[in-house]
Amino acid sequence: MATSKSPLHRRRPRLQSPMAHLRQEVLEAELAHSARLIHEAAKIDAVREIESELRRPIIKEHLQKILNHPYDNCPPLVLACRHNSAKVVAYLLTLISSGLDIEQTGSVSFSKEDIDGAAALWTAAACGHYDIAKCLIKAGADITHRTSSGSTPLRAACYDGHLNVVKVLRSHGSDVNMPNKYGHTPLMIACYKQREKIVSYLIRCGADVNLQSKLRGNTALHDAAEAGSIPIVEALLRAGAQWKSGSGDMSPMLSAAAVGQAKMVSYFRRHKQMSFTRAQEAEALELLGAAYVDKNRNVSAAIDCWIEAILLRGDSSVPPPPPSSPPPNPVYLNMQDIRCRDSLIASVAADPEMLEMLALVIRERVLGISHPDTAYYVRHRGAMYADRGDFQRCMQLWAYSLDIQIRGFESGHDNIFLTAGSCGEVLNHMLVHDSYARGTYVREIAEMTRVELDRCVDARLPEKAFRIGRIFLHLAGVWMQFIRDGRQAASPDDRRRLYDLGCAVVASCPANDAEETLLHLAVQPSTTKLLEYCECAYPFPCPDVVAFLLSCGAVVNAVDACRRTPLHAALRHSRRSAENGGADRVRRVIDVLVDAGAVTEARDVCGRTALAYAVDGGNEEVVAALRRRRRLRLQDISAAAVVDSGLDYYDELPLKLAQFVDLF
Template identity: 35%
Template structure:
């Protein structure tokens, strides 16, 4: 049956109608329904035929095979997998007008949705299929159904720059000032695209220039995107505050410098902004403009924004200062909470690293990390990305690779400890947030906790690697080890989405992938030993009833030497050799018998353990016979 499903699916995908008819001709109606509704590669014959534009196949499947019009499946568009996509959505997204008509005429729901709540109308708006948009609207497609982010059809049409579709949606009554989850409106999406024509349309239909969730107006959004004409258009609106116009011009300069590497245009924008500031306050060009507070930001080299034309001219020939000025402008105008602010600080740091100046890179990245931690919720994806970048950078430095014809310095133990400290506090806060999270948010939080745990393990391994360097004094070693122990001790009760501790992850090769320049492999006897010395329990179980010993035993076939060393560390720290997991297996049941001689069974298997196993194996009543404080010990066996 499976080979027939495969043949039918591929005949539908390739538009081979006669082949499809030949396969199904001799089948009963129930067999036909089963064969045409079965999924191959996550999709069905009707879905794939609708996606690929085979009208005759679609008609045959609907009329002769009575295929379900609302079946769901996976399809790929522009390299992205769309889950739970119905046939009508696929046809609309791909622009197959005739198939859209066929499906609607056979009672397909014009408001059917994908997993992300995207409708066929939204799919047509995305790719600019005007005819399909008009047809769906004529057949009762709901113009206001938004996706899971509350992003509407009008918003996506504006973002993609489809002017005529925007016009059609507005004429059909689309809500012009509706907000998404991030509080952006269609005018913000238009600003991202840069279309003056669409902006005029939206304003004609009553669009308001309000702020989004980051405090950005459409004018500021256009400036950040580098759209000069649209920035000028929004600036010319009489209601636009004069200071906002000046800030937009300054942002244009920062954008041209960082995104387009056009320093000449950046200076022209900044010069114009300074001139407008003088006009705004009614002072003569060149006179003292304002008493701007001095930044004194070490990460920026204590560089300040120029306040006069002469100060701007002084830095014109210094590209490095100009790039720092762009960062200062972005931080002042957008604020530290805006993602672009920390993004460009990190970008500038990465440029320094590429040129071999790792010290400046670390300073900028640390500044960006502190900015993110101070302004974003714990374990925010951007913060985790910054921590991961640090781990990768330190790993690269520690490997001491030749880079840009210069010798790469090894990672500094103080820098690693500073990042480890921030990662540990971030994980603690994130874990507390997870405990308080609703069921809806817990999955997202759990995955972030896991990512942070993996990063911390690699930072721990890096710290151990660096602290054994000859350049580290005994006093520095003692201080750093004590500091690291204090940080890790507080993470003993942190669990990931599988209820695993850091010790679980350190004991498994399958749980700790990270980055391009790993300096250690897991399971890691060294990291496990560090965690055990910090008070981690080797007998704590995850949701599958597995202890760190079980995870080490499971991966013994991948790396016997590290796994056995880790197992012995765990056993010497009080791990129970005969503790069963959720399937009733102990580590000796899991580990290859050829490795058993390397595990000192007699040293770690006590008489108490043997007695407990006999009690559990023969289901002997024990709770009324032995002390209460022994009940849990027996049950573990």
């Protein structure tokens, strides 16, 4: 499944003249400085400082660019709305005719969460800045403009309960049923956040109480039940809310049970007019018991729920849980569903740990592997074992959590990356602190990352594919460190399996947005950041990983968007590597790359060689190591001469030879 895109596919761009390049750099620096000043002034409503800055001649020449400059990922109008700088907003809106884009978007932060694609009106609505919102609407802001997740200004106002903003948006025609990209409507989020007044208002405005989301098929009734708000549930029922099941046959009662909303479960059970069977009622009690174990650690309440469910299932009209769904699972210590009260009591008395496993068994049976809570609580239980120092058991659960996420979630799901990255961190911790760590877990997680990589490639998600490929680099580092330390007897089969995995990953993994390959990452110290919570046993640049990637088919002279090869990348960051005690690793990386055929005289888009970056790094040992391995071949001199001549060599040379000339 190799990608057709070659890492040496581009024709070399013509370089700017030195003076033109310098003038452009000076201008960009001046505009960036001005953007920073305006950015800071917008935060504190300092409108005079902004007026003064925009009157400068050089800024007036580039007024449209500076008005919409996304300094720190946020243009000034959006930033002013975030910080309630009403005077700045009013002033900036007078500059629409001068090129201000009122729909310019940026990234804004709420409760440590970054919202991408937020326009000014969305930001004002989310913050509840009523006067600014009115001012923006009057100036022509689009009330339907959505963020990257498809959220409208109306939905933003509903989230934090800004009823006055909701009303002004509605008075100007906002659609009360317009969902985000997951199909979640303003009414649903108002129910989930327990905004009773907004729920009542939206219902009066004609909000459809029976719409279902795309993601899980839930309705507003599901969200209200999960939030535990009986008054909102009653309001929805009065408005004609129907008892619908979402994906996985998830009813509102099960939604409440899954998060431990015992009062809501009792409310639904008392109202027999609800459309659920006694078997579904028993499942709700079983799921509520699991929530008591994992969320509240209330063992007695959990046992009471499960006993009541057993009694319900004792009725001949209520079928028992499927005997083989799921089958005995070693990850759950082969725990199976309990079908009678005495067995439940005896099992818990014999081993309290089995109670925790029973909660996981029930959740997987009732919710299925596609529900995020199933994998989440498997991970949660694994973390509890890690806290006790039992990393073997933690890895067993986390590996299973990753497996069911890959089987149950769509490709590229963020939780898959979270779990895979966490597994890498724990494996590294085991490598450093646990002499009994086993490489079998590394192979198991690596094989699953390869599966996820293939899924991302098939789904045409190159950014996600590269992200999972980056995690694979760390797993390869752990495995080779196991072998290097002598803790693992690396059999020929072990080596073959890892090599086969590496070949598949190298062949499938696309470049990132900067057109860097995995080999570029393996030579950079920043790649170590995956392991931010534990001591790294194999910091990058990692010569072993570099050699492994090359043996698996990585292109040693692949170039990124700036036409830098992996050798460029290694030397460009050599100062930082040396500061972290990595000068020896950089020297070893140089040897590995040059032995594999790295062109030492290759020039990047700025015309710089790897040696120039090594000199900038200031480490004499690294510079000396590169000088020793430097090779100036006749073909290198010829290629450089072709480039310097300015010939359009793509029309004269075979493709492969032209790509080689590109390096110079």
